[in-house]
Amino acid sequence: MGKTGALNALKAANLQHMLVQCGLNKSGTKLDMYHRLRLAAKHYEPVPATARVLSIDMGIRNLAFSLLSPAAPSNPQSEQAGNRKKSKSGSLVKEPLLATIHKWRRLSLSPVEANAVEGDTKEDFSPGAxxxxxxxxxxxxLLPLRPTHVLIERQRFRTAGGSSILEWTVRVNTLEAMIYAIFTTLRSLKLWDGKLIPITPMRVGSYLVEGSVEEAAPVVEAKMVPKVMKLKQQKVSLLASWIEAETKLEFPLETQAKEMAHDFLGNWNKAVSRKNERLEKVKATAKPEAGEPRKGTKGANEATYAAIRKLDDLSDSLLQGVAWLQWQENIGGLIQTEAWITASPEPSEEIEKSSDETEKQPKLRKERARKSRTKQSDSLTPLKKGRGRPRRPTQVDIVTNEKIANLI
Structure with a gap:
C-alpha cells in the first residue's frame, strides 16, 4: 500500500487513540497526527532494563519524586502470547508495564532567609535563595540516585483559563526552570549523561485514569464532586489498587519505597473507611426534603479530599513514571505492528500536496465564484444616477450577461 493509501486507510479516531496510547498530543489535522506518530517512531529508543527513571512532581512544599526501572516479565512466553490487547485501530498495544520502584519520597523545600533572626522562620524566595x-x-x-532519564512535570502559568498568575505558581515555575538549567549544565560539562523529558500532566491522567478507571478500587462518591478533585481521587484510588494487588508494581523488600507504599495504602484505606462510615450515618438519618442535600455529606467529602491532597503528589510522581514507561513500550509495539509508521522514505510531499489540495478545493471554488460575479458586474455598463454613483446591477442584468457570455 502506498503512502497516500496508508494515510487514507487510517481514520482520525484511530490516530487519536494511538497518540493517547503513546503520550502524544492528539490535536490537529489527520496529516498532523500521522506525521506526529512517524516522528515519535523515528526518535524512538527502547528503554533498557538497566534504566533508572527519575519522575518528579514539581512543587516547593510538596515536591515528590520516584525512582523506577522497567521490570522484566517473569514469564516471557506468556508475556508475548497473552499480555497484548488490540486497540481500536487493530494494532497490538502492550498491557500496563510492570515497574520496580526503588525510591519514593515527598519533600518540603522552604528556603529560609540567611539574615533571619534566631527563631524567625521567614522564607526567602529571592532568585539567589x-x-x-x-x-x-x-x-x-537527585544526582546520588544516578538517574538515566529525568521526567519533570510540566508546569502551567494559568489554571482553568484564569487571567491572573499566582505568585506561588511563578515560584514553582522558577524552580522548574532552575532544575532544567542545572541538569543541562551538568550534561554539557560531561558530568551527567542522561535525558531530560517534560511530561504534560493531562496526558498522564487521560491515559491512565480514563483508560483504566474500572481497575480502581471501588469508592463511594457523592453526586456533586468537583472535577479536579474527582480526577485526583481516581488517580490515588488507581495507584492504591495497584499496590494492594501487588501485580503491576514491584517494591523490593526492606526498602524506603516499600515502607512508603505501605503507608500510602494504609492512609488511603483509612480515608475511604472514614468516608464510608460518615455516609452510612448520613443514610441512617431522616430523609431530607426534595432538593436538599443530606447533612454530613459535605463533611465526608472534605475529609476525603484532605487525605487526597496529602497523597496526590506521591501518586502523581509514581503514575507519571509508570505512564512514561508504558508510552515507550506502546511506541515500540506500534513500530512492530504498523508498517506505515516506519515506512521509508519520509512522508512524501505528494501526501501533503493531495491533502492541501483537498482542503483548498472549497476555498478555490468560492474564490472562482466571487471573481466570476465581480467580472460580470464590471462588464455591465454602469448607469449613473444622482451624483454619478453607478447603480447596482439587477438580477436581469446578470442573467443577460451570462447568456451573452455563453454565446461567446
Missing part, C-alpha cells in the same frame, strides 16, 4: 535551594536538591538528593 531559590538557586541555592535548587542546587542543593539536585546535588544532594
Amino acid at each position: 531559590m538557586a541555592q535551594m535548587a542546587v542543593t536538591l539536585v546535588q544532594d538528593v
Whole structure:
C-alpha cells in the first residue's frame, strides 16, 4: 500500500487513540497526527532494563519524586502470547508495564532567609535563595540516585483559563526552570549523561485514569464532586489498587519505597473507611426534603479530599513514571505492528500536496465564484444616477450577461 493509501486507510479516531496510547498530543489535522506518530517512531529508543527513571512532581512544599526501572516479565512466553490487547485501530498495544520502584519520597523545600533572626522562620524566595535551594536538591538528593532519564512535570502559568498568575505558581515555575538549567549544565560539562523529558500532566491522567478507571478500587462518591478533585481521587484510588494487588508494581523488600507504599495504602484505606462510615450515618438519618442535600455529606467529602491532597503528589510522581514507561513500550509495539509508521522514505510531499489540495478545493471554488460575479458586474455598463454613483446591477442584468457570455 502506498503512502497516500496508508494515510487514507487510517481514520482520525484511530490516530487519536494511538497518540493517547503513546503520550502524544492528539490535536490537529489527520496529516498532523500521522506525521506526529512517524516522528515519535523515528526518535524512538527502547528503554533498557538497566534504566533508572527519575519522575518528579514539581512543587516547593510538596515536591515528590520516584525512582523506577522497567521490570522484566517473569514469564516471557506468556508475556508475548497473552499480555497484548488490540486497540481500536487493530494494532497490538502492550498491557500496563510492570515497574520496580526503588525510591519514593515527598519533600518540603522552604528556603529560609540567611539574615533571619534566631527563631524567625521567614522564607526567602529571592532568585539567589531559590538557586541555592535548587542546587542543593539536585546535588544532594537527585544526582546520588544516578538517574538515566529525568521526567519533570510540566508546569502551567494559568489554571482553568484564569487571567491572573499566582505568585506561588511563578515560584514553582522558577524552580522548574532552575532544575532544567542545572541538569543541562551538568550534561554539557560531561558530568551527567542522561535525558531530560517534560511530561504534560493531562496526558498522564487521560491515559491512565480514563483508560483504566474500572481497575480502581471501588469508592463511594457523592453526586456533586468537583472535577479536579474527582480526577485526583481516581488517580490515588488507581495507584492504591495497584499496590494492594501487588501485580503491576514491584517494591523490593526492606526498602524506603516499600515502607512508603505501605503507608500510602494504609492512609488511603483509612480515608475511604472514614468516608464510608460518615455516609452510612448520613443514610441512617431522616430523609431530607426534595432538593436538599443530606447533612454530613459535605463533611465526608472534605475529609476525603484532605487525605487526597496529602497523597496526590506521591501518586502523581509514581503514575507519571509508570505512564512514561508504558508510552515507550506502546511506541515500540506500534513500530512492530504498523508498517506505515516506519515506512521509508519520509512522508512524501505528494501526501501533503493531495491533502492541501483537498482542503483548498472549497476555498478555490468560492474564490472562482466571487471573481466570476465581480467580472460580470464590471462588464455591465454602469448607469449613473444622482451624483454619478453607478447603480447596482439587477438580477436581469446578470442573467443577460451570462447568456451573452455563453454565446461567446
